[in-house]
Amino acid sequence: MxxxxxxxxxxxxxxxxxxxxxxxxxxxxxxxxxxxxxxxxxxxxxxxxxxxxxxxxxxxxxxxxxxxxxxxxxxxxxxxxxxxxxxxxxxxxxxxxxxxxxxxxxxxxxxxxxxxxxxxxxxxxxxxxxxxxxxxxxxxxxxxxxxxxxxxxxxxxxxxxxxxxxxxxxxxxxxxxxxxxxxxxxxxxxxxxxxxxxxxxxxxxxxxxxxxxxxxxxxxxxxxxxxxxxxxxxxxxxxxxxxxxxGGKSPSVLLDDLDDEAFARAVRTSVGFGLMNTGQTCAAWTRLVVPEERYDDAVALASETARAFVPGENLGPLASEVQWDRVAGHLARAVEEGAEVVHGDPAPARPERGFHLGPVVLGRVTPEMAIGREEVFGPVVAIQTHGGDDDAVRLANATDYGLSAGVFGADPDRAFAVARRIRSGTVHVNGINGNKLAPFGGYKQxxxxxxxxxxxxxxxxxxxxxxxxxxx
Incomplete structure (x- = not known):
């Protein structure tokens, strides 16, 4: 020791x-x-x-x-x-x-x-x-x-x-x-x-x-x-x-002009970033904002991506017992408030050894739910649906936070225009850019x-x- x-x-x-x-x-x-x-x-x-x-x-x-x-x-x-x-x-x-x-x-x-x-x-x-x-x-x-x-x-x-x-x-x-x-x-x-x-x-x-x-x-x-x-x-x-x-409650916004291949790539990238470091990342994209008509596709792809994160292998534990209890509390409240569980166990039992918790994907999340507004800091991704660019921007900004965001779209100019409207210190367009010359920090809280x-x-x-x- x-x-x-x-x-x-x-x-x-x-x-x-x-x-x-x-x-x-x-x-x-x-x-x-x-x-x-x-x-x-x-x-x-x-x-x-x-x-x-x-x-x-x-x-x-x-x-x-x-x-x-x-x-x-x-x-x-x-x-x-x-x-x-x-x-x-x-x-x-x-x-x-x-x-x-x-x-x-x-x-x-x-x-x-x-x-x-x-x-x-x-x-x-x-x-x-x-x-x-x-x-x-x-x-x-x-x-x-x-x-x-x-x-x-x-x-x-x-x-x-x-x-x-x-x-x-x-x-x-x-x-x-x-x-x-x-x-x-x-x-x-x-x-x-x-x-x-x-x-x-x-x-x-x-x-x-x-x-x-x-x-x-x-x-x-x-x-x-x-x-x-x-x-x-x-x-x-x-x-x-x-x-x-x-803190952050960062969105990844997928626009309605993505073809099937680009949409799948965007969902996998977004969920993977949301679960990175067991979700214990302030800039993690923990909200996936997708077109309403692509909700079922997003659920299937997000669940498939989450299944690849295995506790004890490529998904580490939560950092402490306090953090485990906090995340479990968020999950219980999300279910109580009406979130749809599309992957994972929203009522996990405390492990006998360590503080492991498997990934959870929640659907039909709204800004009125705590899970749609508050930082969880655990392996939890929430799916929200939008009805067009204006609605997507509204959802992206419907939080007290503004640290990070993503926008994915087939038309780069359109995606860039949406990125301009999101109140966040960093907005990545069509992927994750690790430029260490670029500034990092937040808007709002x-x-x-x-x-x-x-x-x-x-x-x-x-x-x-x-x-x-x-x-x-």
């Missing part, structure tokens, strides 16, 4: 002030696989003070050195890819192949893009007779979730370091081991002391303390909308910048700010206008 009993401050592994120890449960088995000693609010003060010293008094970290460190970090993670993948499988249940290809591969691609963007980025630019300077915002608190432990951490840490900001990283309390590996890789990559602090612990304790801390200049948070609201309230007292990447590429770098920069004296 692995034990971690140190936190990382000022480039050193030190004993935390907090005394609480947390047992980490492997969701594949339901058994304890590690213990971690948690940081407390006193440790927040220590970590922020270390980052503050770097931000205010430390030597400048040249851009070229930052680029080199990010590229070295990429290499160190690549060399340990199997260790990272195995750790994330134990922490949150990702099947081995998915952990290696996506849970490790995706953050590596994001980090490589960040280094490329930084290398060619102009921090100063002329505007008329003035100079517009983009400068590091200061100390960043990065609070990350459990569903993509490495990717969500690197999307924040990589961009913040690229901008020249020291980071205090607070990983999800149930998946801290990946963060330990990340910090070890960063040390080996030459990230200087004080630039990356690590605080494992409870969000209710550390998240609030970081958001309220007067020496934290920015909070970048990924997680639930409810917690995002709390972070925003806590940060309001010091008027600090807050970037929030929150899906959040504030953007990640990835130039947009993600600029999230951590302040803009200063330097004006020359007036002429004459």
């Amino acid at each position: 692995e034990t971690r009993d140190r936190i990382h401050i000022d480039g050193e592994w030190v004993e935390p002030h907090g005394e609480e120890r947390l047992e980490l449960v492997d969701p594949r088995t339901g058994e304890v696989h590690a213990t971690v000693r948690l940081a407390d609010a006193t440790d927040v003060d220590r970590a922020v003070a270390g980052a503050r010293r770097v931000a205010d008094h430390g030597p400048a970290w040249p851009v070229a050195a930052r680029v080199a460190a990010l590229r070295a970090l990429h290499d160190r993670i690549s060399e340990r890819a199997d260790l990272f993948a195995d750790t994330m499988s134990a922490e949150m249940g990702s099947p081995a192949a998915f952990a290696r290809q996506v849970q490790v591969g995706m953050p590596l691609a994001t980090l490589a893009t960040t280094a490329d963007v930084l290398e060619g980025y102009a921090f100063d630019e002329p505007l008329g007779d003035s100079t517009i300077a983009r400068e590091p915002i200061g100390v960043v608190a990065a609070i990350t979730p459990w569903n993509f432990p490495l990717h969500q951490a690197l999307a924040k840490v990589g961009a913040a370091l690229a901008a020249g900001c020291p980071v205090v990283l607070k990983p999800a309390e149930t998946t801290p081991l990946t963060a330990y590996l990340l910090v070890e890789a960063a040390r080996d990559a030459g990230v200087p002391a004080g630039w990356l602090q690590l605080l494992p612990g409870r969000g209710s304790v550390l998240g609030s303390a970081l958001a309220q801390h007067p020496d934290v200049d920015m909070v970048s948070f990924t997680g639930s909308t409810a917690v995002g609201r709390s972070i925003q309230r806590d940060a309001a007292g010091t008027i600090k910048r807050v970037a929030l990447e929150l 899906s959040g504030l700010g953007r990640e990835y590429g130039r947009f993600g770098l600029e999230e951590f920069l302040e803009i200063k206008s330097i004006q020359p004296p007036p002429r004459g």
Whole structure:
């Protein structure tokens, strides 16, 4: 059993002030696989003070050195890819192949893009007779979730370091081991002391303390909308910048001009994305919006696609017992409110071992049903029907969220026009595009700010206008 009993401050592994120890449960088995000693609010003060010293008094970290460190970090993670993948499988249940290809591969691609963007980025630019300077915002608190432990951490840490900001990283309390590996890789990559602090612990304790801390200049948070609201309230007292990447109830809209082959491909792509990572993906397309006349075809194709996801094989467990109960509760309410069960068990029995739950496809879902509006974060796809482009857009937008969406149509111009009308931070047209230069973030209650590429770098920069004296 692995034990971690140190936190990382000022480039050193030190004993935390907090005394609480947390047992980490492997969701594949339901058994304890590690213990971690948690940081407390006193440790927040220590970590922020270390980052503050770097931000205010430390030597400048040249851009070229930052680029080199990010590229070295990429290499160190690549060399340990199997260790990272195995750790994330134990922490949150990702099947081995998915952990290696996506849970490790995706953050590596994001980090490589960040280094490329930084290398060619102009921090100063002329505007008329003035100079517009983009400068590091200061100390960043990065609070990350459990569903993509490495990717969500690197999307924040990589961009913040690229901008020249020291980071205090607070990983999800149930998946801290990946963060330990990340910090070890960063040390080996030459990230200087004080630039990356690590605080494992409870969000209710550390998240609030970081958001309220007067020496934290920015909070970048990924997680639930409810917690995002709390972070925003806590940060309001010091008027600090807050970037929030929150929940989603993302639609995939299929237009009525698709032929049979394209329609089948669109359904399979959409359901596959909805079930990816056991549905524990904020951007997952969990609503399939199809023409009314193609409902039966959609049901058959969606059920066929879902059958290919086998718990314990290519479908991992839900990440925790709490998450299993939450998803089961959503299913029970969906049936009670009139959703049609077209595939799977809407009243699953708790497994004897681990937190596995098979995929469920629900039909005849309406926006009035909770399952049509609320994020489930489990392997559940809801099918809705539309009566044309206007109705499809209405359904796509009938949620408080706006993180991701898909549109499939035979006429690219028509599909693009529908995509324009969907209130979402990302809309994929006729497939899934993994462009890491493109920004990622939400409309409405899906959040504030953007990640990835130039947009993600600029999230951590302040803009200063330097004006020359007036002429004459």
